[in-house]
Amino acid sequence: MKEQLQALEKEALEKVDDATSLKELQDVRVAYLGKKGPITEVLRGMGKLSKEERPVIGELANKVRGNIADAIDSKKASIEAAELEKQLEEETIDVTLPGRPVPTGGPHLLTSIVEEIEDLFIGMGFEVSEGPEVETDYYNFEALNLPKGHPARDMQDSFYITEEILMRTHTSPVQARTMNAMEDKRPVKMICPGKVYRRDTDDATHSHQFTQIEGLYVDKNVRMSDLKGVLDRFAKQMFGQEREIRLRPSFFPFTEPSVEMDISCKVCNGEGCSVCKQTGWIEILGAGMVHPRVLEMAGYDPKVYSGFAFGMGPERIAMLKYGVDDIRHFYTNDMRFLKQYHQA
Numbered sequence: 061m062k063e064q065l066q067a068l069e070k071e072a073l074e075k076v077d078d079a080t081s082l083k084e085l086q087d088v089r090v091a092y093l094g095k096k097g098p099i100t101e102v103l104r105g106m107g108k109l110s111k112e113e114r115p116v117i118g119e120l121a122n123k124v125r126g127n128i129a130d131a132i133d134s135k136k137a138s139i140e141a142a143e144l145e146k147q148l149e150e151e152t153i154d155v156t157l158p159g160r161p162v163p164t165g166g167p168h169l170l171t172s173i174v175e176e177i178e179d180l181f182i183g184m185g186f187e188v189s190e191g192p193e194v195e196t197d198y199y200n201f202e203a204l205n206l207p208k209g210h211p212a213r214d215m216q217d218s219f220y221i222t223e224e225i226l227m228r229t230h231t232s233p234v235q236a237r238t239m240n241a242m243e244d245k246r247p248v249k250m251i252c253p254g255k256v257y258r259r260d261t262d263d264a265t266h267s268h269q270f271t272q273i274e275g276l277y278v279d280k281n282v283r284m285s286d287l288k289g290v291l292d293r294f295a296k297q298m299f300g301q302e303r304e305i306r307l308r309p310s311f312f313p314f315t316e317p318s319v320e321m322d323i324s325c326k327v328c329n330g331e332g333c334s335v336c337k338q339t340g341w342i343e344i345l346g347a348g349m350v351h352p353r354v355l356e357m358a359g360y361d362p363k364v365y366s367g368f369a370f371g372m373g374p375e376r377i378a379m380l381k382y383g384v385d386d387i388r389h390f391y392t393n394d395m396r397f398l399k400q401y402h403q404a
């Protein structure tokens with residue numbers, strides 16, 4: 061029985077030694093020290109032993125059990141330590157790894173161009189104003205010398221909401237609003253950027269919703285040459301000295317005389333393409349001297365005051381500046397297009 065116990069001890073200690081996980085170790089504990097294990101079995105058969113043998117075998121059995129239990133405990137401690145070590149190693153942060161890039165947004169090309177134009181005019185002493193996109197027939201047309209039934213209303217096909225309310229077709233109503241709001245009828249020098257809406261058919265240069273920037277300068281002795289000077293300076297700063305400009309006589313009911321300004325097409329260098337409709341020129345703004353009727357309706361005495369106004373399309377300006385061949389790119393918001401213009 062003594063040999064049997066010693067053999068059991070040897071066998072159990074070897075298994076403890078071989079165990080590589082807490083689960084294996086627990087299996088060894090159950091197998092050798094459990095109620096149905098061989099040592100308990102030996103102890104159960106003690107009754108058959110002689111009086112002399114009983115204490116010796118009893119002591120040995122307890123010793124063997126103690127040795128196996130100690131071995132299991134110390135192995136358990138070493139497996140736990142190894143597992144902790146492994147976990148710590150796995151959780152170590154490698155500070156030398158390159159960071160994951162965080163995608164950043166940027167202003168839309170149209171926002172950038174509007175801000176660039178604003179800065180340019182602020183530099184010439186203009187203030188930035190705002191007006192509503194849902195406008196009354198009065199401000200959109202009547203206050204601009206376009207009474208009901210005037211044939212020139214057809215120049216701008218409109219989205220009407222009621223008979224008297226419409227989506228503004230241009231930013232010119234802000235001219236009348238600004239002058240009306242000026243109670244002491246002081247000089248006005250403002251620009252107004254904003255969205256406008258027309259029942260135009262979308263094509264490479266037309267959109268049913270687009271942006272305009274209005275300009276208005278009213279003071280004593282404002283002349284056509286002032287308008288030319290401001291537009292010339294704007295065009296040179298925006299497009300560079302090499303672009304050509306031309307002013308064509310035109311007609312707007314709210315300006316007299318009226319002009320349209322074209323810039324030589326940068327996309328084809330004046331040779332003709334889809335952007336300039338094969339003409340080599342692209343129209344970017346309408347302008348003129350504020351009509352005396354418009355000044356009068358807004359409470360300014362046309363014998364004392366004179367002024368100029370202009371309205372430009374920033375989409376067309378961005379198209380020229382960056383060689384964009386279709387106005388619809390501004391609204392379809394394809395990130396591959398927009399990202400080209402992020403300056404970050």
Ligand code: FA5
Pocket residue numbers: 216229230231232258260265266267268270271272312315343344345346347348369370371372373374375376387
């Ligand atoms: C006007 O809207 C006048 N209110 C401009 C004006 C203001 C004249 C002050 C005199 C004094 P016009 O319809 O031509 O004018 O439009 C002005 C500019 O807006 C055009 O030169 C063009 O650059 C742009 N534009 C016009 N229609 C569209 C469209 N459908 N899509 C994109 N841009 C357009």
